[in-house]
Amino acid sequence: xxxxxxxxxxxxxxxxxxxxxxxxxxxxxxxxxxxxxxxxxxxxxxxxxxxxxxxxxxxxxxxxxxxxxxxxxxxxxxxxxxxxxxxxxxxxxxxxxxxxxxxxxxxxxxxxxxxxxxxxxxxxxxxxxxxxxxxxxxxxxxxxxxxxxxxxxxxxxxxxxxxxxxxxxxxxxxxxxxxxxxxxxxxxxxxxxxxxxxxxxxxxxxxxxxxxxxxxxxxxxxxxxxxxxxxxxxxxxxxxxxxxxxxx
Amino acid sequence: xxxxxxxxxxxxxxxxxxxxxxxxxxxxxxxxxxxxxxxxxxxxxxxxxxxxxxxxxxxxxxxxxxxxxxxxxxxxxxxxxxxxxxxxxxxxxxxxxxxxxxxxxxxxxxxxxxxxxxxxxxxxxxxxxxxxxxxxxxxxxxxxxxxxxxxxxxxxxxxxxxxxxxxxxxxxxxxxxxxxxxxxxxxxxxxxxxxxxxxxxxxxxxxxxxxxxxxxxxxxxxxxxxxxxxx
Numbered sequence: 474x475x476x477x478x479x480x481x482x483x484x485x486x487x488x489x490x491x492x493x494x495x496x497x498x499x500x501x502x503x504x505x506x507x508x509x510x511x512x513x514x515x516x517x518x519x520x521x522x523x524x525x526x527x528x529x530x531x532x533x534x535x536x537x538x539x540x541x542x543x544x545x546x547x548x549x550x551x552x553x554x555x556x557x558x559x560x561x562x563x564x565x566x567x568x569x570x571x572x573x574x575x576x577x578x579x580x581x582x583x584x585x586x587x588x589x590x591x592x593x594x595x596x597x598x599x600x601x602x603x604x605x606x607x608x609x610x611x612x613x614x615x616x617x618x619x620x621x622x623x624x625x626x627x628x629x630x631x632x633x634x635x636x637x638x639x640x641x642x643x644x645x646x647x648x649x650x651x652x653x654x655x656x657x658x659x660x661x662x663x664x665x666x667x668x669x670x671x672x673x674x675x676x677x678x679x680x681x682x683x684x685x686x687x688x689x690x691x692x693x694x695x696x697x698x699x700x701x702x703x704x705x706x707x708x709x710x711x712x713x714x715x716x717x718x719x720x721x
Numbered sequence: 722x723x724x725x726x727x728x729x730x731x732x733x734x735x736x737x738x739x740x741x742x743x744x745x746x747x748x749x750x751x752x753x754x755x756x757x758x759x760x761x762x763x764x765x766x767x768x769x770x771x772x773x774x775x776x777x778x779x780x781x782x783x784x785x786x787x788x789x790x791x792x793x794x795x796x797x798x799x800x801x802x803x804x805x806x807x808x809x810x811x812x813x814x815x816x817x818x819x820x821x822x823x824x825x826x827x828x829x830x831x832x833x834x835x836x837x838x839x840x841x842x843x844x845x846x847x848x849x850x851x852x853x854x855x856x857x858x859x860x861x862x863x864x865x866x867x868x869x870x871x872x873x874x875x876x877x878x879x880x881x882x883x884x885x886x887x888x889x890x891x892x893x894x895x896x897x898x899x900x901x902x903x904x905x906x907x908x909x910x911x912x913x914x915x916x917x918x919x920x921x922x923x924x925x926x927x928x929x930x931x932x933x934x935x936x937x938x939x940x941x942x943x944x945x946x947x948x949x950x951x952x
Binding site for chain 2: 565566567568569585587588589591592593595596597598599600601602603604608611612613614615616617618
């Protein structure tokens with residue numbers, strides 16, 4: 474399977490990023506407070522070594538070798554069926570790879586390491602339709618912890634859902650549900666974001682929001698893997714690209 | 722950096738899950754009442770069909786009550802993990818920094834609390850309707866208190882195995898009902914022993930032993946089944 478990894482190719486900037494030095498006011502996205510690592514002294518946040526995945530004995534992707542350092546994003550592109558979602562599920566540990574292994578922060582990725590390092594946004598938003606927006610975020614914070622100096626209410630403001638705190642999720646539009654799922658990612662203390670089609674169902678403002686969130690996350694020392702169908706949306710930060718193509 | 726005081730742990734995650742599930746039960750309280758209403762209907766219909774002979778009703782009261790509770794529990798079993806699987810919540814459970822068997826145990830305990838406990842609460846009323854001798858009621862309640870969590874734990878494994886299959890309601894019943902047989906035998910058997918003047922403690926202790934074993938092993942098996950189903 475042809476696989477290419479392009480380095481040093483920044484995505485098109487679609488949003489102006491507001492950069493308040495310390496403010497966490499409504500609607501602004503400030504870099505999180507994780508200390509920036511010394512660039513040469515630490516292993517990559519995520520490394521894939523010969524990772525391959527098969528379904529019903531048919532190859533889906535791989536073997537792939539790549540790494541993602543703290544402070545950078547990897548844009549995984551490819552058409553339908555290219556294996557983007559499968560790649561993220563393998564990296565998140567939701568399915569085992571057919572071959573190869575994954576390292577997180579220099580250690581073989583296990584459940585404990587992934588729980589500490591990985592925040593995963595899948596196709597499904599992990600939201601309960603009969604709970605309101607705040608109740609959903611409170612549950613996920615109770616399950617996975619919450620980032621310092623961030624509260625569910627302020628996360629809703631960050632993703633443009635201020636005023637929807639008491640609205641049941643089933644009354645939200647698809648784009649608003651996606652924003653709420655992004656608020657969950659924003660609240661996560663995990664430094665490695667695995668975002669599967671984060672731009673899905675979002676308008677241009679929502680796409681800009683995702684880019685601003687990723688930029689702020691990377692400035693704070695985090696890293697992100699982002700899948701997308703095409704190059705129409707990409708975080709305006711230090712980005713590398715991984716191109717997946719369907720078929721064995 | 723994680724916010725101080727929000728580090729996820731066993732009790733914090735259990736409390737979050739309990740609050741979420743109880744809120745969901747309250748928001749869909751009509752659905753939550755269905756198992757109780759089903760059990761009441763089964764017992765009432767049986768009493769109507771059996772006729773007005775108190776002795777005949779009393780003779781079959783325990784098997785009927787146990788079967789009503791068992792079948793009512795089936796109604797909610799298929800939904801034990803299904804909505805969490807469909808909306809992506811189970812994926813977040815797998816990535817949570819607490820063991821998946823722990824979350825499974827909490828989920829099953831809440832399922833038991835919201836489906837079986839209301840049935841146990843109305844059991845004295847149903848027993849009265851079936852003319853069950855009152856001296857047998859404590860044994861019946863003890864057998865239900867020990868047997869119904871065992872049913873929930875066993876049913877959890879089956880529900881997890883079938884969570885990836887659409888419209889698996891009948892399959893869940895076909896897989897779980899044979900596994901319920903020992904619980905039914907010892908549960909109803911304990912009351913039958915008491916009715917014959919024998920000591921029911923042996924059967925109740927066997928139920929308790931089964932419950933202890935299931936408390937340890939069933940969450941592990943259910944967690945493994947969830948991982949397989951989401952694969």
